[in-house]
Amino acid sequence: ALKGQINPHFMFNNLNTLSGLIHEDVDRADRFIGALSKNLRYVLEQNKEIVVTLDKEIEFIKSYIHLQEERFGHKLKININVEESQMDYQLPALTLELLIENALKHNIVSTTKPLNVEVNVDGDFLVVKNNYQPKLDGVVSTGIGLDNLKEQLQLLGLNGSTFGIQGDEYVARVAMLKMPSTDI
Numbered sequence: 001a002l003k004g005q006i007n008p009h010f011m012f013n014n015l016n017t018l019s020g021l022i023h024e025d026v027d028r029a030d031r032f033i034g035a036l037s038k039n040l041r042y043v044l045e046q047n048k049e050i051v052v053t054l055d056k057e058i059e060f061i062k063s064y065i066h067l068q069e070e071r072f073g074h075k076l077k078i079n080i081n082v083e084e085s086q087m088d089y090q091l092p093a094l095t096l097e098l099l100i101e102n103a104l105k106h107n108i109v110s111t112t113k114p115l116n117v118e119v120n121v122d123g124d125f126l127v128v129k130n131n132y133q134p135k136l137d138g139v140v141s142t143g144i145g146l147d148n149l150k151e152q153l154q155l156l157g158l159n160g161s162t163f164g165i166q167g168d169e170y171v172a173r174v175a176m177l178k179m180p181s182t183d184i
Contacts, residue, residue: 017071032070035063051156051177054126055087061096061119068104075109081120089176091126092152098145099172103130107170124178125160129171149174 018036021029039060058080065078078100100117107130109115117130146163153161158175165171 017067021070028070032067035066038063039067049093050152051090052093053087054082054089054091054121054176057091057093057096058082058087058119061100064097064100068100072104072109072115075111075114076104076117077114078117079119081118083121086121088179089121089124089126090179091158091174091176092149092156095126095149095174096128098149099128099174102145103128103170106134107131108133108135121176122173124176126174126176127171128174129166129169132165132168132170 018029018032021032061080068076068078096119103115103117107115113133115130115133117128119126119128121127150161150163153159153175156177158177160173161175162171162173
């Protein structure tokens with residue numbers, strides 16, 4: 001169910017951004033179309049896979065970040081601090097996109113209150129955290145995305161994931177599968 005969701009707001013927001021770019025800067029618009037195409041291709045391809053490597057998720061999320069940076073500019077800062085030795089971990093496809101999209105959906109993203117998202121690995125957990133600055137209009141959440149992710153993690157036997165506010169940050173700790181070493 002998680003993989004079957006293509007958020008219509010995501011499409012409309014990106015088409016609006018593209019519309020503005022076409023009149024402003026054709027080269028940026030062209031790069032934006034390339035990133036959007038890469039995003040959609042990945043989402044559609046992941047319908048076949050239960051889990052993907054962290055490396056594959058990060059490669060995908062870079063094009064997603066490009067789209068969001070075009071939309072929000074300097075109001076959004078996303079740092080990915082994952083070492084090469086951690087790239088073989090596996091997790092449900094589109095986990096990073098869901099967590100970053102939730103951060104954008106539920107938090108103020110403005111010049112005076114930029115949204116800062118940090119992605120790293122702590123042991124066998126992917127950690128995605130952002131400064132917690134809830135939108136004043138109180139965006140109503142159905143929780144479907146996180147509930148589906150939690151269900152996928154449970155079905156994979158990945159226990160210990162946590163999602164919630166810790167001090168002035170929202171922190172998601174997602175358990176990952178560690179692949180056995182292929183060293184002989």
